[in-house]
Amino acid sequence: MSKPLAGQVVVVSGSFRAYNHETIKYIVEQLGGTFSATVTDACTHLVTSKAAHPADQQAIALGNDIKIVSLDWLTDSRDKQTHMYESPYSLALPAPGKPSVDGTGPRRSGRTTQSQSQSQSQSQSQSQSQVQSQPPAQSQPAKTNGKAKKRAKNKKDEDDEDDAADQPPAKKQKADPADTKTQTKAKAAKDAKDTKDTKDTKDSKPTKATKDTKAAKNDESVLNVPVDDPVPNKSSYKVWQDKGVVFDAALNKTDSGANNNKFYFIQLLEGPNSGDFSTWTRWGRVGEKGQISHLKASSFDQAMNTFEKKFKDKSGLAWAKRNDAPKNNKYTYLERSYEDESAKKPKKDKPKDNKPKKEIKKAECTLVKPVQDLVALIFNQTHLNAAMEDMSYDAKKLPLGNLSQKTLLQGFEILKQLDALVHDPVKAAQSPADINRLSNQYFSLIPHAFGRNRPPVLRSAPQIKKEVEMLEALTDMEISSKIMSASEEDDDNPVHILDRQFLGLGLNEMTPLDHASTEFTELAEYLTRSHGATHSIKYDVSTDSNNATGKTTELTVCDQLRNIFRVERHGENERYEKSPYANIPNSCRRLLWHGSRTTNYGGILSQGLRIAPPEAPVTGYMFGKGVYFADVSSKSANYCYHDLSDNIGLLMLCDVEVGNSMLELTSSDYRAGDLVKKANKLATLGRGQAIPSGWKDAGCVHKDLAGVLMPDCSNPLASDSSNGVWLQYNEYIVYDVAQIRIKYLLEVGMKY
Numbered sequence: 001m002s003k004p005l006a007g008q009v010v011v012v013s014g015s016f017r018a019y020n021h022e023t024i025k026y027i028v029e030q031l032g033g034t035f036s037a038t039v040t041d042a043c044t045h046l047v048t049s050k051a052a053h054p055a056d057q058q059a060i061a062l063g064n065d066i067k068i069v070s071l072d073w074l075t076d077s078r079d080k081q082t083h084m085y086e087s088p089y090s091l092a093l094p095a096p097g098k099p100s101v102d103g104t105g106p107r108r109s110g111r112t113t114q115s116q117s118q119s120q121s122q123s124q125s126q127s128q129s130q131v132q133s134q135p136p137a138q139s140q141p142a143k144t145n146g147k148a149k150k151r152a153k154n155k156k157d158e159d160d161e162d163d164a165a166d167q168p169p170a171k172k173q174k175a176d177p178a179d180t181k182t183q184t185k186a187k188a189a190k191d192a193k194d195t196k197d198t199k200d201t202k203d204s205k206p207t208k209a210t211k212d213t214k215a216a217k218n219d220e221s222v223l224n225v226p227v228d229d230p231v232p233n234k235s236s237y238k239v240w241q242d243k244g245v246v247f248d249a250a251l252n253k254t255d256s257g258a259n260n261n262k263f264y265f266i267q268l269l270e271g272p273n274s275g276d277f278s279t280w281t282r283w284g285r286v287g288e289k290g291q292i293s294h295l296k297a298s299s300f301d302q303a304m305n306t307f308e309k310k311f312k313d314k315s316g317l318a319w320a321k322r323n324d325a326p327k328n329n330k331y332t333y334l335e336r337s338y339e340d341e342s343a344k345k346p347k348k349d350k351p352k353d354n355k356p357k358k359e360i361k362k363a364e365c366t367l368v369k370p371v372q373d374l375v376a377l378i379f380n381q382t383h384l385n386a387a388m389e390d391m392s393y394d395a396k397k398l399p400l401g402n403l404s405q406k407t408l409l410q411g412f413e414i415l416k417q418l419d420a421l422v423h424d425p426v427k428a429a430q431s432p433a434d435i436n437r438l439s440n441q442y443f444s445l446i447p448h449a450f451g452r453n454r455p456p457v458l459r460s461a462p463q464i465k466k467e468v469e470m471l472e473a474l475t476d477m478e479i480s481s482k483i484m485s486a487s488e489e490d491d492d493n494p495v496h497i498l499d500r501q502f503l504g505l506g507l508n509e510m511t512p513l514d515h516a517s518t519e520f521t522e523l524a525e526y527l528t529r530s531h532g533a534t535h536s537i538k539y540d541v542s543t544d545s546n547n548a549t550g551k552t553t554e555l556t557v558c559d560q561l562r563n564i565f566r567v568e569r570h571g572e573n574e575r576y577e578k579s580p581y582a583n584i585p586n587s588c589r590r591l592l593w594h595g596s597r598t599t600n601y602g603g604i605l606s607q608g609l610r611i612a613p614p615e616a617p618v619t620g621y622m623f624g625k626g627v628y629f630a631d632v633s634s635k636s637a638n639y640c641y642h643d644l645s646d647n648i649g650l651l652m653l654c655d656v657e658v659g660n661s662m663l664e665l666t667s668s669d670y671r672a673g674d675l676v677k678k679a680n681k682l683a684t685l686g687r688g689q690a691i692p693s694g695w696k697d698a699g700c701v702h703k704d705l706a707g708v709l710m711p712d713c714s715n716p717l718a719s720d721s722s723n724g725v726w727l728q729y730n731e732y733i734v735y736d737v738a739q740i741r742i743k744y745l746l747e748v749g750m751k752y
Contacts, residue, residue, distance in 0.1 A: 047074055069086050249333065275299070387477065393474065407446070418439065506606055523653065526653075540749030624674070688731070
């Protein structure tokens, strides 16, 4: 039986909210069709997001009866597994000569002059491409040669600049200010002259353009966009914004084969004086400061044209189409998110006088000391930086505060495509070029600092799994970063910063337990007596200073366990009570461990434990996409990365509905999530060799846990010698977060 799109050749134009071009290519090929990167004689369908797209007109011009359809045609064909009739999805072309009104044209000053308006209405769909690439008339050979030479020179300058990005930084020498100034002026004059040749509109008067564009922006919310750090007197500049568009471009390019791992920053800056506009660029190898250029402009339009030209030179895309799929062998545009400046409390200008300044009394923290220490641990910037460095993530290139959810999902999607190739040995052997391309695409999107080392190629399952774990960690850390940013230090704020950060978690309860209480000692026993014999991690082994021998001794439980907190997340109990798991006849709830980096808990406590998104590769997880738990504390402790947080780890105990009975597996199976549903189960049990010797009612810990089971640690772990069991310890996996309620958080000293 032939596939729905057998014999069809599909080309794509434009950008789509939930699909990139690689995903669309995958769908086309899964349906038996052929994907084409460009419009050719063989194309049968053009999938586009806009009827007036220039590529549509190109398709019609070929006269090949290419069907122009929306993305829905393709997705519906996939969902119904049939070749859908094109007519309902057809996109009509605009009337000939009608100017584009889709807002994709390049942005200029806030006001369009009469002459500009006439020019745009006559040739809006052709303006920039004609200026840059239209063949000159044969009657002007001398001029043609001059332009050709100029284009060749410009291309050489671009190549030289691009090559310099990956060169090792020169030894630092004290630059002569006069020389630096002269070089900057010369570079600015050259770029201004180049820009003048590529402009498609006349410069408007700077004063008028500035006044009009500022007036247009008054009614709009202003985003907090940081000016690049190396900009001289950066506090005097602002990054230009217009109608929600921020003229701040972060570009990245990774090519393992060429040992390229470089960035390119472009910002359109507005200075302190009327009509003061400039274009700032910085480029170099990821993880390094790089080289800089500050191009002054005589007008707003000139600065804008320079910005757009630089962007297109590096990315191959027009600025208006920056969200389109990245071009091969070009830089990738990184979408960044920004805070709304209007939402932040404006700082009051302090009056200047010669009177003695009164000492400002800082707000006192209202949290009890153990909670203060815990909040300070979770929102520790030093630990956050250490975690990102450990993962090789370059936070300078794409700070957590600017990391968008869309970028993270795109990263997951690329890893999913890579995993599909790597997981199949036949495909992997047949597609080395595709693996290299996708690997480069991933590292271009998610910047990694490899120093001067060659960027790796993601060609194995363990490599991909490591990157999946990194993206999951970044998702939580990005939430922590936003909570930290929202509660920045402010002398005038009557609420202490730790109180603000704690409020950002949105918890109903976080109560430190009395170390002498039964609740504390029962949980402490569960921690220490469920330690796996094969795990090298230890709970705080230290030298006892009172011991005359000076020998290393294990500390008491109270010293090992700094604190235990009883926790209730807002809405978690209500979610469970409203779920189908609240009153099931085959209920079996267990108190189980889950470990994670301290830097992830801002996201976990505020948003809850989450399941990997659909974009993530399913084969990166032993038992499918779910939330994983253990009945052995040290198994979860290995995921705490305590060495990056001053040898302190955070472990959770969760009330988890696993049902009776579970789907029991003796080896990994990434299809487990689907198998659980088919078997009408609630969870997977990955059976281990070392298991609890028995279970008891957790009501002995707290009355609210009556009916929940926890391991009876009065006896050591038992052995399961069943044939085929190869996991060392049990793993429990649930596939619905409604089955989970976080109950305790343990702050534990850990060492290897």
